[in-house]
Amino acid sequence: MSRELSKESMGFLHQLKLYLMSDGKNEHEIEGIIEELSDHLQMAESQGKSVHHIIGQSPKEYMAQIAAEMNYDKKAWIKFIVTIIFGVFSYTILSRSVEGNLSFSLINAAGLTAIVAFLIWAVFFMFKYIAANNPSKAKEYLLFFLFSLVSFALFIALILIDQRVESPTISFNGPGTIIISIITFAFLLWISIWSKTWTVLIFLSFLIVPDIVLKQTSMDINTQISLSTTITLGGIAVYLFVVNKKNKAT
Amino acid sequence: MSTTQMLKGIIDGCILAIIHEKEIYGYELAEKLEQYGFDSFSEGTIYPLLMRMQKEELVTSTLKKSTAGPKRKYYSLTSKGEQELRQFIKRWKLLQSSVNSVLKGEENE
Numbered sequence: 001m002s003r004e005l006s007k008e009s010m011g012f013l014h015q016l017k018l019y020l021m022s023d024g025k026n027e028h029e030i031e032g033i034i035e036e037l038s039d040h041l042q043m044a045e046s047q048g049k050s051v052h053h054i055i056g057q058s059p060k061e062y063m064a065q066i067a068a069e070m071n072y073d074k075k076a077w078i079k080f081i082v083t084i085i086f087g088v089f090s091y092t093i094l095s096r097s098v099e100g101n102l103s104f105s106l107i108n109a110a111g112l113t114a115i116v117a118f119l120i121w122a123v124f125f126m127f128k129y130i131a132a133n134n135p136s137k138a139k140e141y142l143l144f145f146l147f148s149l150v151s152f153a154l155f156i157a158l159i160l161i162d163q164r165v166e167s168p169t170i171s172f173n174g175p176g177t178i179i180i181s182i183i184t185f186a187f188l189l190w191i192s193i194w195s196k197t198w199t200v201l202i203f204l205s206f207l208i209v210p211d212i213v214l215k216q217t218s219m220d221i222n223t224q225i226s227l228s229t230t231i232t233l234g235g236i237a238v239y240l241f242v243v244n245k246k247n248k249a250t
Numbered sequence: 251m252s253t254t255q256m257l258k259g260i261i262d263g264c265i266l267a268i269i270h271e272k273e274i275y276g277y278e279l280a281e282k283l284e285q286y287g288f289d290s291f292s293e294g295t296i297y298p299l300l301m302r303m304q305k306e307e308l309v310t311s312t313l314k315k316s317t318a319g320p321k322r323k324y325y326s327l328t329s330k331g332e333q334e335l336r337q338f339i340k341r342w343k344l345l346q347s348s349v350n351s352v353l354k355g356e357e358n359e
Contacts, residue, residue, distance in 0.1 A: 033297065036276055036323055043277045044293065056292035069301035 008051045009041040012059055019063045019131035022124045026073040033066060060132045081120060083191060087200065088116050090184045094204060097181045098211050103171035111158040119151050199243075206235035257291065263338035264288070265299060266327065269309060270335055275322045276300070300325060308334050 005013075013034055020030045037054075044054055055062040092112065096102055126143055129135075135143075172180055192201050210228040219227070261283075268274065268282050279300075280293040303309045308331035311323045327335065 032323070033301070035320070036297065037294065039275075039320055039322060040277045040280070040293070040297075049293075052292070054292055054294040056294065062292075062294055065295075065298040066301070069298045069305065 005038065005041055006045055006051070009038075009045065012051055012055065013038055013041070015059065015131045015134060016063055016066070018127055020067055020070065022127035022131060023067050024072050024077050024124070025067065025070045027076065029070050033070075059134075063132060081117065084120060085113055085116050086187065087191065088112060090188050091204065091207065093184045094181060094188075095207055095211075097177045098208050100177075101172060101174060102177040102180055103169055105162055105169040106167040107165055108158070108162050108167075111162070115151075115154045115158060118154070122147060122150070202239055203236060206232050206239070210235075257288070260342075261288065261291070261295075262299060262303070263335065263342060265296065265303070266308065266331055266335040266338060269325050270327050270332065273324045273326045275324050279325070303331070307331075 016037070017030060017034055020033075021027075041051065041054060089109075089112065093102060126147060130140060130143070188200055188204060192198055210231040214224045214228050217224070264283065264286070265279065268279060274282070276296060277293075280296055283296070284293070300309065300311075304311060307328055309325045310328055311325050313321045314324050315321055
């Protein structure tokens, strides 16, 4: 009995899922309520009732009512945030160790952690806003654009501050850099196996492999830098495009 | 005061009473409420209420395969829920008779 749900009901269920997920609710509980509501909506629609008969006039209010009764998944949250912060550090460590000896200033480490924590918060806030208010596509894109602009600006600001302000710095010599790189790589590999996606490693190879390969050529440094950046961004864009298409197909 | 506001609290008791009759799943419960005349509120309201009652251990739920296909969550009362229902019935009877006497006095004047 897989009666088709109306577009409106499907839309609402998607919205609710996004809302609850960006609110950090327990994934198991989210699946539970979505299943229950989807069953309810199917039966109601087969008897000619509309979504509004079920959820009332304000989806936003209804979503908030449900969210209020659900538990936060603290453990999953902490795991998630720690993994992301470590992941960002791994990227930074590996891409820098390719360039030579690794060094990290206090400002750099603290700034990176703060920026990533802020950006995670911003992403969740943004998704929750979108789920609750269902803005137009144009507004949604504007939001994503602003988000990328702000994150870009924050990273640039960090680099500039780091260059101008002295702070305690940890530096590694050649062998040290290699050991740290191997540990970091093992960590990323572990994350990939644990999360069963290769996205992290694919991004990483787009980031680092062009650098390594181009260094072996006799191209001049400016051509090398612009070519490597183009390959990195282009590669990631193509990868996202392919994944997106695959997801839509299934 | 709107009907919805008056209903708060009362609807909890009614849900307990309906679940007490037999194990029931969400849609069935919403339909029953509607049949009994509670049609001024949206059906989905029962889910946040059920979630809260579950947290307060008044009801429990089990997943059962329905004849038609998808697994369904069936709700039943716990002993704490039964106790709460008895309390509700007592409170309601008292409230009902008080309100009735007030209104009777009002009509006779």
